[in-house]
Amino acid sequence: MNSTPPVLGVPVKPEAPRGFTWKKKRNMFMFVFTVPTLLFFCLFMIYPIFHGLYFSFTDWSGGSETKNFIGFDNYKEMLNDPIIGTAIVNDYFLVFWKVIGIVGLGVLFAVVLTRFRLRGTVFFRSVFFIPNILSVVVIGVLWNYIYNPSIGFLNSFLSLFTSENVQTPWLGDTKLAIWMLLPPSIWAGIGFVMILVIAAILNIPKDLYEAASIDGAQEWQQFCRITMPLAWEQIKVSILWVVMTTLNGSFVIVWMMTEGGPDNSTQVMGSYLYQMGFRQYHFGYASAIGVLILILSLITTLALQRLMRRDVVELA
Amino acid sequence: MLPQGHSLWKFSRYVTAFLTYALFVVPLFSLALLLIWRGVIDMNAKRPTWGNSLRLLIICVLVVMMAAGCNSGSKTNETASSNGSGTETMQKEESKQENTDQGNDEVSGDFEIQYFVGGYGDQGWKMILAEFQKKYPNVKIKESAGSKINDQMKPRWIQGNPPDFVYIDGAGSNATQMVLDDQLMDLTDYYKDAKNADDNIIKDELLLKPIEYDGKIYTLPFVFGSWGVFYDKKLFADNGWTEPKDFDSFLSESKKIKDSGKVNAPLIYTGKYPYYFHGGILDSAFVVNNNDDTSILLDMAALKEGIFKSDPVKKALAQMVQMRDAGIIDPASAPINHIDSQMLFLQHKNAFIPNGLWLENEMQKDVPQGFEFGFIPSITQPAGGKHIAIPFTATVGIAKKAKNPAAAKAFLEFLFTKQSAITWAEQTGALGNLKADLDNSNASALVKSAMKFYGSDNTIVAPYVQLNADVDKVKQDSTLALMTGSITPEEWMDRMEKAAAKVRK
Known part of the structure; x- marks a missing residue:
């Protein structure tokens, strides 16, 4: 850059070191940190989404070189497919009970571990958190053994109290199986929520609790009036986290434990997608299910955010 | 957009991924590091900068880690495809050979x-x-x-x-x-x-x-092998049980086994993969009830209209229901996979298991001492009837x-x-x-004894068929539901006809 001599009387901006103005630096900074991320976001998120959308309008088997454009046929087919209905119901069943279970127990444990002066807090905290570092695959295998009708822990345990051996096939009963998926999923999720809420509670000034107890507030009242409102942000995040991971990720636990069976009674959208795409060679149809998952997760997340935003205004 | 599957498109995708990595992320990352290091970047001039830089550094590292993770994925693909194109180019030199006849000495390339x-x-x-x-x-x-x-x-x-x-x-x-x-x-x-x-x-x-x-x-x-029902010869000998020859003796023997209280239930199968049950028990029952005429399997594979509601199917399903209601089948079957069911069988928690000839090989490490595999191709034939072997x-x-x-x-x-x-x-x-003559080979005793079945006049080896994947899935679901008692044989047949009709369309 040519540096012209300063003209008298005109105020000169002090030149930035090494030839960069502040603005340029800022722009460069933004470029450096946004463009690669954006690029990868496009490459690994946006592009596959649109590609999947395109597949969902075709009859591609997943293995052939050719595919035909069939318009909305896959979507029409979905309307007539009773398993899709089962899968959606199961998905929201899991969402509902997992939110209740994980967030409920997570908050409970967090409160217990912070507000009640217990011994061994660190120990419990780690114990509850351990399932979180286990892979879901491991959890699935582990619980498969617990539920095993012949040699499983659950039946052996129950047999202690009955005269005859208990042989309930927990995961083999079309009505029971979906309920049986809840304990492992809840067990696996509590730790994260607990840690999150513990952090939130520890951030609440002690004075509030002190003042409350001087005024005669019981633990329960303190929980309702102080802990809940002030930890609500974290609880909200937890709920959203559970909902999103369930809608997108319940596939793993289902696939590890039942593969959607018996008789499709534990099929969720993710597992049905896999079944259709990779076991029954309807990749186009599977893509359509993928689009359905995307749409439903978006709607659910947005609706939830709306719902909970109002709450936060009321409470905080 | 180029059509998917177009090789140019695929190739360009890998190249883009690689170039992005090599040309953008690495230099940008080093640049950012450098700038942060020399304090050129002040994210927010009003505040002390170190905290921000640290945060940025972390973000940056995360981004690059993500990039590296994703890229290693696409890179393996890349080598795969470049291998492919390598073969392709080398192949072109040999293309003269392509159309030559298969004379011995001319096979090359x-x-x-x-x-x-x-x-x-x-x-x-x-x-x-x-x-x-x-x-x-x-x-x-x-x-x-x-x-x-x-x-x-x-x-x-x-x-x-x-x-x-x-x-x-x-x-x-x-x-x-x-x-x-x-x-x-x-x-x-x-x-x-x-x-x-x-x-x-x-x-x-x-x-x-x-x-x-x-x-x-x-x-x-x-490969040649067949499905069938397996048992432990030693266990049977020790308890005075005998190998069932037909459906009636299977039922009576199972009752004896059940009453002895030595096992949880006579028969276990894998409910997670009901096709083991099909191969070992149900498919041969179709043939048995079709007067040993194996064409019913071909008709099923061809999804002939009404075949899943035909008389032989009805009779075969009735036999299944009879087995179910006699309490022969272990309720533990429904949720377990093949390995678990095989383990229960090896542990003598059950006496029979429908499986394939590979069973012995697969469980090699877990077979207890003295365990001696016995094999029956089918169990549903009437007294004096022929065995039906469903091949795989x-x-x-x-x-x-x-x-x-x-x-x-x-x-x-x-x-x-x-x-x-x-x-x-x-x-x-x-x-x-x-x-081939296997007597001198070291194929396993089980395989050799199975071979004797196939050679005998008293066994019919059914043709190998493969059901449409959609229909097969419905068949597996329905069979499991039937065997656990949640549907009736009529529902089984309805479901199958519906599934077949849908595929025929």
């Missing part, structure tokens, strides 16, 4: 074989390929093998750059689907009078005939777009010789699909 490595291991293939190499020294063999090979090679099949020869077995492979996807060479005319390397007509040597798809042949069955196989085929079909055919002819069959049996403990 690159020859790529894809084979799945699973329960049978890879020793059998390696030895057969080594012998093939000896015979045709000019052929340059490339093996694409492994336990995940079906998934790894999939992109190449989709791109139209397949290997020459494929052994279709294991997870992620399905011969029927490959035919539907138009990936395999039509072998109909070739098969009519193809001779193997020993100059025998292949057609006459095969135990199992190839599946016909609308009268055309695309695959040849290479794994097939081989030649890619429609094979670059060296001459070599592929030569290998096929080499594969279907007695010598290869014996090599295969010795290395894998399983049977090749060839009438």
Whole structure:
């Protein structure tokens, strides 16, 4: 850059070191940190989404070189497919009970571990958190053994109290199986929520609790009036986290434990997608299910955010 | 947008991914690091900068880690496809060979074989390929093998750059689907009078005939075995139980076993994969109830209208219900996978298990001392009736777009010789699909005793068929539901007819 001599009387901006103005630096900074991320976001998120959308309008088997454009046929087919209905119901069943279970127990444990002066807090905290570092695959295998009708822990345990051996096939009963998926999923999720809420509670000034107890507030009242409102942000995040991971990720636990069976009674959208795409060679149809998952997760997340935003205004 | 599957598109995608990584992320990351290091970047001049820089650094590291993670994924693909194109370019030099006839000395050039490595291991293939190499020294063999090979090679099949020869077995492979996807060479005319390397007509040597798809042949069955019901001879001898010969003796024997209280229930199967139950028990029952006429299986595979509601099916399902209601079947079956069911069987928690001949090999490490496998091809036949053996196989085929079909055919002819069959049996403990004398080979005792069944006049070996994947899924779901008592045989038949009708459309 040519540096012209300063003209008298005109105020000169002090030149930035090494030839960069502040603005340029800022722009460069933004470029450096946004463009690669954006690029990868496009490459690994946006592009596959649109590609999947395109597949969902075709009859591609997943293995052939050719595919035909069939318009909305896959979507029409979905309307007539009773398993899709089962899968959606199961998905929201899991969402509902997992939110209740994980967030409920997570908050409970967090409160217990912070507000009640217990011994061994660190120990419990780690114990509850351990399932979180286990892979879901491991959890699935582990619980498969617990539920095993012949040699499983659950039946052996129950047999202690009955005269005859208990042989309930927990995961083999079309009505029971979906309920049986809840304990492992809840067990696996509590730790994260607990840690999150513990952090939130520890951030609440002690004075509030002190003042409350001087005024005669019981633990329960303190929980309702102080802990809940002030930890609500974290609880909200937890709920959203559970909902999103369930809608997108319940596939793993289902696939590890039942593969959607018996008789499709534990099929969720993710597992049905896999079944259709990779076991029954309807990749186009599977893509359509993928689009359905995307749409439903978006709607659910947005609706939830709306719902909970109002709450936060009321409470905080 | 270029059509997916267009090789240019695929290629450009990998290149883009790589270039992005090499040209953008690495330099930008180093630049950012440098700038942060020298304090040029003040994210927010009003505040102390160190905290921000640290945060940025972390974000940056995360971004790069993500990039690296994603990229390593696409990179493996890249090597796969570049391998492919490598073969392609080398192949062009040899293209003169492509159309030559399969005269022995003229077989040369690159020859790529894809084979799945699973329960049978890879020793059998390696030895057969080594012998093939000896015979045709000019052929340059490339093996694409492994336990995940079906998934790894999939992109190449989709791109139209397949290997020459494929052994279709294991997870992620399905011969029927490959035919539907138009990936395999039509072998109909070739098969009519193809001779193997020993100059025998292949057609006459095969135990199992190839599946016909609308009268055309695309695959040849290479492995031979059958489903059946297994028991422990020793356990039976110790308790004075006898091998059931027909359905009535199966029921009475099961009752005896149940009443003895020595097992949880007489029979266990894997409810997670009900096709074991189909192969071992149900499919043979269809044939039995069709007066030993195996054509019913072909009709089922052809999804003939009304076949799933026909009389033989009704009778067979009635037998299943009879078994269910007699309490023969362990309720533990429904949720467990094949390995768990086999473990229970080996632990004598159950007396019978429907399974395939590979069972002994698969459970090798867990078989208790003194355990002696017994095998019955079918259990539903009437007194004095013939046994029905439902076969299983794994097939081989030649890619429609094979670059060296001459070599592929030569290998096929080499594969279907007695010598290869014996090599295969010795290395894998399983049977090749060839009438070979196994007495001198070291195939397992179970396999040899099974072989006696197939050779006997008292056993009918059913043709090998493969049901449409959608119908088969419905069949498995329905059978499990039937055996756990949540649907009736009528519902089973309705479901199957509906599923078949949907596919026929």
